[in-house]
Amino acid sequence: MKIASFERMKQLVENGKYTDAEMESRNMVTENPSHFAGYLCLAYLNFAEKNISEAARNLEQALLYNQNVVESYQLGVKIYDKLGESERVVELARFGLTLDYEEGEFYAALAKYYTNDVKEKAALYETALAYSPERLDFMGSLAYYLFQMDKTSKRVLALQNTALTIDPLFEPNLVYFAKISYARGDFEAAREFTRKLCVIQPNNSEYKTLYNQAWATKNPFWSLYERVRLFGKRISLTQRVVLISAYIIIFALLTKMIGYVAVLMWILPLLVIVVAILSQTERKEQLTRQDRKNRYLRLPVAIILLMLLAFPAGVRTVSTLADWVTPDKLKKEYPVTEPFEKQMNPFIQKDFPLKLQK
Numbered sequence: 001m002k003i004a005s006f007e008r009m010k011q012l013v014e015n016g017k018y019t020d021a022e023m024e025s026r027n028m029v030t031e032n033p034s035h036f037a038g039y040l041c042l043a044y045l046n047f048a049e050k051n052i053s054e055a056a057r058n059l060e061q062a063l064l065y066n067q068n069v070v071e072s073y074q075l076g077v078k079i080y081d082k083l084g085e086s087e088r089v090v091e092l093a094r095f096g097l098t099l100d101y102e103e104g105e106f107y108a109a110l111a112k113y114y115t116n117d118v119k120e121k122a123a124l125y126e127t128a129l130a131y132s133p134e135r136l137d138f139m140g141s142l143a144y145y146l147f148q149m150d151k152t153s154k155r156v157l158a159l160q161n162t163a164l165t166i167d168p169l170f171e172p173n174l175v176y177f178a179k180i181s182y183a184r185g186d187f188e189a190a191r192e193f194t195r196k197l198c199v200i201q202p203n204n205s206e207y208k209t210l211y212n213q214a215w216a217t218k219n220p221f222w223s224l225y226e227r228v229r230l231f232g233k234r235i236s237l238t239q240r241v242v243l244i245s246a247y248i249i250i251f252a253l254l255t256k257m258i259g260y261v262a263v264l265m266w267i268l269p270l271l272v273i274v275v276a277i278l279s280q281t282e283r284k285e286q287l288t289r290q291d292r293k294n295r296y297l298r299l300p301v302a303i304i305l306l307m308l309l310a311f312p313a314g315v316r317t318v319s320t321l322a323d324w325v326t327p328d329k330l331k332k333e334y335p336v337t338e339p340f341e342k343q344m345n346p347f348i349q350k351d352f353p354l355k356l357q358k
């Protein structure tokens with residue numbers, strides 16, 4: 001088996017000798033058209049030159065002549081991953097594991113394409129990292145999915161620190177760690193990760209979106225809004241119910257103690273929500289699902305509730321001010337001795353006693 005020729009091909013490509021690599025590969029195909037090695041070498045060269053379609057065609061030729069070469073499946077997973085053909089990636093990864101169950105690349109491919117379950121993805125990346133402990137991309141992916149499972153996992157921080165120590169500018173991990181930091185409410189770290197990403201690739205639209213999202217938290221109202229929202233997502237449903245119930249109880253107690261002024265407990269948060277969301281309406285990047293939910297659901301509801309709560313407070317405030325500025329002479333001429341409701345109810349006024357009373 002001419003596997004040594006494949007290793008030589010990798011060396012030529014790594015050294016940038018593409019012309020020599022192509023010449024040797026085509027000579028191999030010419031000498032033995034039914035041998036897999038020449039096609040595999042061509043596929044590797046095509047992949048390195050980003051001619052992905054041609055790489056896939058040569059890879060299929062290599063597999064046609066020999067289905068028992070692990071390197072063919074390793075390269076095939078990468079090629080079809082670039083083409084976005086998930087079913088083919090899964091096929092190659094599963095067959096590759098029958099030849100070498102210790103190849104981390106296959107487990108990572110299955111984690112990416114075979115399942116949508118977060119726990120299964122984390123388990124597959126855990127296995128991939130166990131067999132390939134040096135792979136930084138496996139560290140970042142595992143940290144991301146472990147965080148989805150448990151927002152307080154200490155393993156996430158350990159993986160992040162290890163990966164950053166080895167290579168602080170590894171792009172895929174910077175993306176993962178920016179998202180994790182933002183979801184954790186560590187906006188300063190998220191801003192730093194996204195800043196590095198935009199320095200590495202200034203024209204990358206995904207990096208720009210992450211950058212704008214992170215740096216929007218410089219606005220204190222938006223920062224407060226996002227911290228509360230993300231905190232609510234990190235805690236369990238039971239904890240949320242307990243906190244809301246406690247807030248309502250405190251509101252009820254304050255209402256008895258200080259009256260309508262206690263409604264500020266609802267007015268102030270609603271005001272923060274309105275100001276925070278309005279401060280983000282000028283962002284020009286594509287709206288995410290969360291952005292739409294904020295603008296077209298939470299904002300109108302918050303404004304309506306704010307108006308319903310603030311209107312009675314405004315009436316009371318105007319009434320108090322009017323009473324304060326009214327001259328004492330007018331107060332004596334037009335005294336108000338009974339509540340308005342009693343004045344309008346003839347059955348309880350003194351001038352109209354009930355006839356049935358003895």
